Amino acid sequence: MKYGKPEIFNTNQGSQFTSEVFTGLLKEHEIKISMDGKGRALDNVWIERLWRSVKYEHIYLNVHEDGLSLYQGLKRYFNFYNRTRVHQSLDYSTPREAYMAKAA
Structure with a gap:
């Protein structure tokens, strides 16, 4: 392979x-x-929603010339997604905030 x-x-x-x-x-x-x-069609609803966000908020808006550029862009996006972008389903907190609150 x-x-x-x-x-x-x-x-x-x-x-x-x-x-x-x-x-x-x-x-x-x-x-x-x-x-x-x-x-169990709804098992994937969360991951499908995540990838929809990734595509519409990053992939379709940015041109990546190579794999390294794509990797770095996605790394920045996921940092934004987890630490800055608030989510309605998380009562307008970030995933990191929701995780830390649950872990405490």
Whole structure:
């Protein structure tokens, strides 16, 4: 494999991911399979919302000439997202503030 392999592949239980061809390939490469429970479509709602924010607030607004530029831009964005950007669902606090309050 050119870029290495993941330890775990997470997906839903759609037929394209549960087929013997697909799961067999993962097993052949000793990749663990993790699937969301059947009928648990909302399991991914938080991560889907995060990636929507990343795309609309950073990716679509910035041109990155190479992988390093993209990495650095995303690093800055996630720092902003976690430490500066308030979230309505967190009662207008940042994720870091919400985490620290819960950890205390």
